[in-house]
Amino acid sequence: MKFKTLFVFTVFLFGLFFLFPFSAKAVSYTTGCGETFSIGDCWPVCCEWECCGWDEEGGCTDSCCVSECTECSCSGIWDEFNANTNSQKPDLQIRGCESVCGSADDCCTCGPCVADCTSPEVCKECGSWQEAVRSCTVTSWGLNIPQCKCNADYIDKPSNPRYYNNSDYPTNPHDPEEDKDSDSVLLPVKLDWNDIRGWVDGWKKMIP
Numbered sequence: 001m002k003f004k005t006l007f008v009f010t011v012f013l014f015g016l017f018f019l020f021p022f023s024a025k026a027v028s029y030t031t032g033c034g035e036t037f038s039i040g041d042c043w044p045v046c047c048e049w050e051c052c053g054w055d056e057e058g059g060c061t062d063s064c065c066v067s068e069c070t071e072c073s074c075s076g077i078w079d080e081f082n083a084n085t086n087s088q089k090p091d092l093q094i095r096g097c098e099s100v101c102g103s104a105d106d107c108c109t110c111g112p113c114v115a116d117c118t119s120p121e122v123c124k125e126c127g128s129w130q131e132a133v134r135s136c137t138v139t140s141w142g143l144n145i146p147q148c149k150c151n152a153d154y155i156d157k158p159s160n161p162r163y164y165n166n167s168d169y170p171t172n173p174h175d176p177e178e179d180k181d182s183d184s185v186l187l188p189v190k191l192d193w194n195d196i197r198g199w200v201d202g203w204k205k206m207i208p
Contacts, residue, residue, distance in 0.1 A: 033142030
């Protein structure tokens with residue numbers, strides 16, 4: 001008797017499978033740069049069954065789903081990057097993202113997967129003479145971090161050149177000592193000029 005009951009139950013489940021087959025579909029996510037990848041899977045779930053077939057004696061011979069929803073399994077953690085501007089001196093930013101369950105309906109507990117991302121944080125500051133470059137738009141969020149690259153338009157030509165035989169001059173860049181005439185200066189010579197846009201870190205003595 002137990003064997004017969006188990007056999008009937010197994011056949012019933014097998015029939016339900018064919019009436020309402022499991023067909024999981026991947027949930028895709030696309031970054032602002034167009035990179036697409038899977039962040040989970042979803043499949044249909046029947047919440048309510050009703051008899052839709054009867055034998056001559058009125059017994060139920062077929063069941064049909066009358067209420068269904070979409071159940072999902074979400075997974076994935078990744079970082080995205082962008083620049084806060086496509087012009088001079090950008091900040092490169094990072095945000096952490098993960099796949100989470102969206103709103104669920106009816107008897108389902110996890111709705112279609114969505115990306116949940118943190119607030120952006122600065123991970124690198126480009127210089128005043130640099131711009132951000134990347135194969136896709138730098139202000140869009142993507143999986144590859146933009147690079148800081150020198151842009152000649154952000155660097156001015158030196159002005160008011162000065163020539164010194166003393167490597168310690170000028171002692172005060174805002175009030176420089178009188179320099180040598182360019183025609184009479186002797187080697188070794190130190191070149192100096194007024195601070196300009198793009199001038200970084202001041203003078204550094206190079207030690208061989």
